[in-house]
Amino acid sequence: MTGGLRGRLLAAFVLVAVPPVVLLTAAVTALLARSFAQSGDERLRGAIAAAFGQMDRQLRRSAAEVTAVAVEDLPQQRPDPRALTTLAQALGRNRALPALEIVDARDRVVSSRHWLAGFGLPEQDGLFPGDDTLRVERVNEGYGEAERLALMASRPSLLNGSPVLVRGGTFVDAEFLSELSELTGVRLALRDRVRRRWIAPPSSPLAAWTEPALAGAEARGEVMLGGTAFRFSAAPRHPDLWLVAALPRGELDRLTGLVRGVAFGLAAAALVGAALAAVLLSGRIARPVRELADQSRRVASGDLAAAVDATPGDEVGELARAFNAMTAELRTSRERLLQTERVAAWREMARRLAHELKNPLFPIQLSIETLRRAWNEPGGRERFAALFRESSDTVLEELQSLRRIIEEFSEFARMPRPELRPVDVGAIVEQVLALYQARAAGVRIEKDVAPEVGTVSADRALLARAVGNLVANALEAMPDGGTLRLRAAPAEGGVVLEVADTGPGLDEEQRTRLFTPYYTTKKGGTGLGLAIVQGIVSDHAGRIEVQSAPGEGTTFSLYLPRDPAAVVSSPPVRERSA
Template structure:
């Protein structure tokens, strides 16, 4: 699983960096594109608004020309204001007035109360079509920006100046703003006031500095990106786009980028899990097979599913296990032959040892009988008794060797069952302790591990170990026996304070017929080791000269499994 996690992490890291860079690049490019689009939109809106105002001035001139050519010559009788109102309605001219040569208002459609008053409308320098007109507002008057045209004419025989046009007021700018989707307004620098739609944030912009012609401004809670252009000296046309729209678009782009990145990462994760699974599964199978081989199972093999490097590795592993099986079989056969040769050599050696004294005793008796003159009966009887005692003693030794060899060859198969290892040690000590009264026994059975095994065979194996330790202390000492839990199993540890063993003696400790004690057969520990191996365990030994020896019977938790 660690390999799979590493592969998935590597895939994700390799994907995350380019995806993050791509998302950042897309966000930057889109941000720049949206900003450029906003700037282009502002510029286009400025042009459209300027064109709209120019078209109003052109329309005012055209309608004024038509009025001078068609309406003035056909004037009937009546009040001047009534006649002027009729013409204004027919020509759709919201602003229309007559002035005499002295600049006195003769009649006014948009401000009837101005009759007889001098013209005092607000002007902008430079002779532009833009004026501040006084208009009727309820019972009073108001000033409104207008786009007008002027033309001389004759009104009932008098020379007059006709002024006609359209108001650039909140309503007109509101329609223009709605059409463009932006905020539009006009700022009068001379009078310091705005002409803008009623709810436009531009109206709250106090003392604007419009020199740079582009910029951003925070008005209340609205952040605006604006552009401006002068219509004439003192009159500035301003259009503004809410920056929130751009931010909203950018947030949308970021969300879209994050969603795309998330989808890419999910796709990468799915692909990484699939690929890593394909890669890691054969490796896990190889690892599991290797653990089985380490546990001694050489029959295991792994399937070869591909022709790539993993397939080659699987084939090599199968070839290795096949070679190990063959080598193991050869080794087992060779070890068996070597073991039987060693046993035969040891057995021949042990059988030869008593044969020589027997042969020597018999030859001594033969020489005594063949001697001339024959020995005295009393002397021969003494010699016979001495020789027969030697023969009987060596025959008993020979019988003991044969019985020990029979015990080694007749070890039964263990009958496994649950057992308490500490209880087994207590039983063995109760059997062997009375035979060594000089030895002090110390026990520690705090750990009482449960194992499965053959209680009779394990008692025999532990008895051989305890007997070996007691025999190493003929003059007395201390025997320490304890049970403990070891990795993967349990153990009984037997420690003595005897003379200890050299490294050479330790190396040959479990060799059949090797003994360091007079009268020993050299098979006790060999039998104990065989019983432990039959239970899936082992006997460990450690010692140094002069410091005693420690033997440990180690058994798995489920012996023989």
């Protein structure tokens, strides 16, 4: 029972503590995962802002250098027309402008640092409508030409007295984006929506993104590229030119997984610690209840000396004090009951003994009075002689009956204490059946002794006598034949022996008085047989039960512990109706 109480306390702890911890851990993990995702988005937006800031700084520096070329450098130049092809190269190197060109009023290239082959040709730059700082410049590349995005500043000037336009700036190419990617720690690329191409480092996975959905003021989400999931954020430098920043989703997943593992590990450790505390607390809570249950079992087994240590100031202490008061009251009541039962038993015994003694004394009295009358009558000597033999036989017969009653009473009063030895229960059954086999004419005998019955610690002679008395009663209850059943089976801590008959059975009053000394339902019986059986069973710390009803036969059940010395006291006899 206390184990069940402790288990219920632990189960209550699990129901109360575990779900909130699990839910809280899951919520914290989800919150952290969301926070990491938001942090990743902020990191991507920060990288875009940093890239745009770097582009703006490059543009401002380029504008200042282009202004210096237009205002300071060109007006002082008087180049030979044959030296114009190298003019832009010299000026660009001096001003650290990778892209520099001089265009005349008819948009023809006068000189170019990055497109030497364009001398005298119309300018062929790609434009982004509404933003003249973004230009796709033709450049020399190997033995051919290519197009590269550049941030360009423009300033008017004079060359040899003729108006020209000076354009210069920095290329926004794979090298530029690689440097920014290393600086920000994210993958960066530019998407030219007009020309449907990417400007990205050679190893960038973003170049494999064929149709990015880029619109509005900002775009973000996730995309699968080359078998790898990326979280991206994008912002327009121009409606037709978007800067895209991306991070592999695996980095966020690994970080989230690490945090989730740590969180659940800490939660598990907390639960284990709390569970250990719950085990200790439940043990402390259940300990007085367990002690109370143990002492209750002692009381149930008949030991009314059981008591519980009462803890002051709590409900369990009040229960313990009530239990102790109850057992004290039970002890007092038992003493009163035993005293009352002793008086009642002696009165009943005296009444039965007086009745048994009165039966033979009355014929003795009549015989003596008859002899005295015959002796005192005139001429009655002859009649006295005739009556003497008959009366003396009656007196001797009744004296023999008195002697038998006294011997049975003496035997009942002097029942020997059992000498306990290991006794084979099956052998006892066989011994009793062999003894009463001759008296069982017309009675069918059924025997059922379980192999695992084994032995009990008992007095062999007394146990055989108890079983024999029950078998004798059963046979006497079936004068016209019937069935006698003997059964032996193991029970908790002992053995159960059953003797059953198919006789007329007993009513409730008979069952109640069945074990009272000198009470009998048989003609000529002394009423001591079952009282002796009860005494033997009680001396073996066992108990006897009877189950019977009129017309349904009677079954006596003897419970014998395997070790009577281990039993505190034997429970009382119980009668059960069928």
